[in-house]
Amino acid sequence: MYETIILGAGASGLFLADLLKKDYLIIEHNNEIGKKIKVSGGGKCNITNKILSSKNYRGDNEFIEKTFKKFDNYDLLNWLKKRNLKVKELKPNQYFFNSSNELLNYFKKIKNISFNTEILDLKDNCVITDKGEFKAKNIVVATGGLSFKTLGASAIGYEIAKKLGHNIIDLKPALVGFTVQPSEAWFKKLSGISLKALVRVEGFTYHDNILFSHRGITGPAILNASLRWDRGKIIINFLPQKSVSEFLKNPHKQISTQLPLPKRFIKEFLNQICIKDKKVKELKKEEKEKLKLLNAYEFAPAGTFGFEKAEVTKGGVDTSEIDEYMRSKIDKRFYFIGEVLDVTGELGGYNFQWAFSSAFSAFLSLRR
Ligand SMILES: Cc1cc2nc3c(=O)[nH]c(=O)nc-3n(C[C@H](O)[C@H](O)[C@H](O)COP(=O)(O)OP(=O)(O)OC[C@H]3O[C@@H](n4cnc5c(N)ncnc54)[C@H](O)[C@@H]3O)c2cc1C
Numbered sequence: 259m260y261e262t263i264i265l266g267a268g269a270s271g272l273f274l275a276d277l278l279k280k281d282y283l284i285i286e287h288n289n290e291i292g293k294k295i296k297v298s299g300g301g302k303c304n305i306t307n308k309i310l311s312s313k314n315y316r317g318d319n320e321f322i323e324k325t326f327k328k329f330d331n332y333d334l335l336n337w338l339k340k341r342n343l344k345v346k347e348l349k350p351n352q353y354f355f356n357s358s359n360e361l362l363n364y365f366k367k368i369k370n371i372s373f374n375t376e377i378l379d380l381k382d383n384c385v386i387t388d389k390g391e392f393k394a395k396n397i398v399v400a401t402g403g404l405s406f407k408t409l410g411a412s413a414i415g416y417e418i419a420k421k422l423g424h425n426i427i428d429l430k431p432a433l434v435g436f437t438v439q440p441s442e443a444w445f446k447k448l449s450g451i452s453l454k455a456l457v458r459v460e461g462f463t464y465h466d467n468i469l470f471s472h473r474g475i476t477g478p479a480i481l482n483a484s485l486r487w488d489r490g491k492i493i494i495n496f497l498p499q500k501s502v503s504e505f506l507k508n509p510h511k512q513i514s515t516q517l518p519l520p521k522r523f524i525k526e527f528l529n530q531i532c533i534k535d536k537k538v539k540e541l542k543k544e545e546k547e548k549l550k551l552l553n554a555y556e557f558a559p560a561g562t563f564g565f566e567k568a569e570v571t572k573g574g575v576d577t578s579e580i581d582e583y584m585r586s587k588i589d590k591r592f593y594f595i596g597e598v599l600d601v602t603g604e605l606g607g608y609n610f611q612w613a614f615s616s617a618f619s620a621f622l623s624l625r626r
Pocket of ligand 1: 285288293410413608
């Protein structure tokens with residue numbers, strides 16, 4: 259019988275093992291640790307952010323704040339510094355490694371890992387795997403979300419939680435692009451075009467790049483919007499600098515020459531609203547009104563690109579049934595950490611920060 263079994267050698271499981279130092283076993287079905295860490299942040303792992311609060315997350319604010327009181331972004335940066343793991347602010351407020359391998363190489367010293375071992379089920383405090391059964395005093399579920407099956411994602415964490423009687427908040431892909439309805443088919447014709455826009459959804463605003471794709475629309479501002487969107491409309495301001503009328507000051511010049519937008523975009527947009535590219539003085543009153551859509555283009559996405567393209571899974575184990583040390587209130591032998599919980603962050607290092615902060619909370623209880 260083990261003292262602690264950690265299910266999953268991903269971000270949260272590895273961090274917890276490093277804190278515990280002994281008396282644990284990790285069970286992992288991949289043949290290596292941290293496959294998501296490896297590919298994260300374009301191979302540079304965006305580990306955390308200078309600005310951190312529960313507002314950067316979808317989930318229970320109080321639960322998230324309590325977790326960050328125990329271990330926040332500065333604690334994580336200190337933890338890295340003490341281990342001589344160097345990170346740089348490669349994008350405003352966002353910390354990256356030179357290569358994700360630097361973090362993975364550090365974690366490679368973690369010894370007690372049963373690789374190539376598929377977790378199949380749970381019977382009481384016994385983990386059933388394809389390599390046999392493992393019993394433990396404490397079981398920590400760190401199996402992550404459903405996104406990127408190719409990197410090892412599975413539903414086992416949610417299945418274990420359900421078996422214990424936990425409620426699972428609806429699981430949906432997040433930090434993912436949107437597919438579009440036929441009314442937005444024009445987006446697809448713009449595949450490859452990127453521009454800085456303001457995206458509004460459910461009271462949240464994201465000012466960042468959007469990228470048109472052959473499937474619909476993506477890019478950082480859209481990925482963040484997908485975290486907040488469940489159904490209904492989103493609004494894009496393609497000209498966040500100022501109102502369209504302020505750009506169309508010269509009556510003798512064409513619309514397309516006065517707008518600071520890619521020509522291909524303007525052509526398709528004008529086509530969509532049935533206006534010819536012409537001199538501003540030739541625009542009718544109702545056409546001027548239509549052009550205002552550039553500052554507030556409203557549409558309902560058809561859906562998302564799905565779990566295979568999503569960076570994370572929103573929803574998860576209901577945190578009202580988890581104590582502040584990530585321990586199940588239903589069965590105290592179980593802990594849940596990382597993405598399997600109903601806490602999902604925006605882009606910018608917030609999901610690794612959550613994986614590490616939640617692991618730290620579990621550690622405080624497990625070391626007692
Ligand atoms: C392409 C991509 C890029 C990302 N980039 C960033 C980024 O730059 N910054 C950021 O903050 N977040 C990023 N994320 C999100 C981040 O990787 C996750 O939120 C984080 O890894 C979650 O940690 P976790 O420990 O909960 O789960 P994971 O890290 O996913 O670990 C879960 C582990 O459990 C194992 N497992 C699952 N099921 C089983 C089973 N049945 N049997 C045995 N083992 C199992 C998996 O193989 C995996 O090793 C990215 C995600 C993706 C997909």
